[in-house]
Amino acid sequence: MAPFVVCENLVKIYKIADLEVVALQGLDLIIEGGEMIALVGPSGSGKSTLMNILGGLDSPSAGRITVGETDIMEMKQRDQVRYRRDVVGFVWQQTARNLLPYLTALENVEMPMAFSGVGSAERRDRATELLEQVGLGDRLSHRPENLSGGEQQRVALAIAMANRPQLLLADEPTGEVDSQSANDIFDTMRTLNAAYGVTIVIVTHDHNVSRRVNRVVGMRDGRASVEVLRRAGQDGVELTAEEFAVLDRTGRLQLPHQYMDALNMRDRVIVRLLDDHIEIYPDVQPTETTAE
Ligand code: ADP
Ligand code: MG
Numbered sequence: 001m002a003p004f005v006v007c008e009n010l011v012k013i014y015k016i017a018d019l020e021v022v023a024l025q026g027l028d029l030i031i032e033g034g035e036m037i038a039l040v041g042p043s044g045s046g047k048s049t050l051m052n053i054l055g056g057l058d059s060p061s062a063g064r065i066t067v068g069e070t071d072i073m074e075m076k077q078r079d080q081v082r083y084r085r086d087v088v089g090f091v092w093q094q095t096a097r098n099l100l101p102y103l104t105a106l107e108n109v110e111m112p113m114a115f116s117g118v119g120s121a122e123r124r125d126r127a128t129e130l131l132e133q134v135g136l137g138d139r140l141s142h143r144p145e146n147l148s149g150g151e152q153q154r155v156a157l158a159i160a161m162a163n164r165p166q167l168l169l170a171d172e173p174t175g176e177v178d179s180q181s182a183n184d185i186f187d188t189m190r191t192l193n194a195a196y197g198v199t200i201v202i203v204t205h206d207h208n209v210s211r212r213v214n215r216v217v218g219m220r221d222g223r224a225s226v227e228v229l230r231r232a233g234q235d236g237v238e239l240t241a242e243e244f245a246v247l248d249r250t251g252r253l254q255l256p257h258q259y260m261d262a263l264n265m266r267d268r269v270i271v272r273l274l275d276d277h278i279e280i281y282p283d284v285q286p287t288e289t290t291a292e
Helices: 047-054 075-085 105-115 118-134 148-163 177-194 207-211 257-262
Strands: 003-016 018-030 036-040 062-067 088-090 167-171 199-203 215-220 224-233 239-244 269-273 278-283
Touching: 003 047, 003 199, 018 047, 018 062, 018 199, 018 224, 036 047, 036 177, 047 062, 047 167, 047 199, 075 105, 088 148, 105 118, 105 148, 118 148, 148 167, 148 177, 167 177, 177 199, 177 207
Parallel strands: 036 199, 036 215, 088 167, 167 199
Antiparallel strands: 003 018, 003 062, 215 224, 224 239, 269 278
16 A cells, blocks of 8 residues: 555644634644545544545645645645545535435435536446445435435445545544444445545544544644554454554654653653663653663
C-alpha cells in the first residue's frame, strides 16, 4: 500500500466577524490506499473540518494536502466540482441529507451517475449491484419513508459509491440509528472496502467501530493525537491493538492527557535517549532505578 491521503501541517482557521477559530492546527495524517480508518475525538476537535476538506467542500488555510493525484490546496473551482463528483463519496449523519425523499432507492443511487453522464442501462446495472452489495437488493423500489434509518444510511453508502470514488467519507453515519443498525452500517462499509478497495474514513463516537477498522486516529485540539493500530498477531488471525502517539515531522509528540495527568507532567519534561527507546520524565530528577 502507498500513501493515498497526505496531510502535512494542515491548518484551518474560520473567521467570523473579528473572531478567529483555529479548527485544525497543524494536522499531520497519512492514510494508505485501501485503508479503513476511524476518526474519534471530543466535539470541536476538528473532525468534521478535516472531513469537509478531504471532501473538497471547504478549503484549508495553510499546509499541504493531497488525495491521490489531487493537490487540494491548488484546486480551482472547476477541479473542485470534478473532485467532489468523481474522487470522493460522502455520507452524512442526517439520513435526510443523504437521500432524495421522492425517489426510490434505485433512483437515488442512479442520480449521481446521471449527473456524470452514464447511460441509463449502465446506471441501472450499477445501482442494482451496489444496492445488493449493501444488503438491500430487495428494497430497490422503496422510497426513503419506507426504509428504516439504518437502511437509508446503507442506501446512502450505495449513492456515495455510485461514481466509483477512491475515497469514501462518512461523518458520524450511525449517529441517528440504533446499535444493531450501526453494526450493519459498519459491516457494510467493510464489505465495500473489501469489494472495491475504496479508502474509507469514518468519524464516529461508536466504540464498537475500533474492531472493524484498520486504525483509529484520535483527534484533539485540531491535531491527530493518538492512534490505535490493529495488527495481525503471530498466528496471523488474532488482532492486537497497540496505542501510538503521532510524531510529526518537526518532532512534536502529543502525549495522551491521562498519561500526563497520572505523572503530573506539564510545560516541561525530561527526555532521555537510550539504545532503543526514549524515556520521558516529569520535570523532576529521574530516579536511577528505571534505566535498564
Ligand atoms: P468536530 O467535528 O470534531 O466536532 P468541527 O470540525 O466541527 O469539530 O469544529 C472544530 C472547531 O471549528 C470548533 O471550534 C467549531 O466551533 C469550529 N467551526 C467548525 N465549523 C465552523 C464554521 N463553519 N465557522 C466557524 N467555526 C467553525
Ligand atoms: Mg463533527
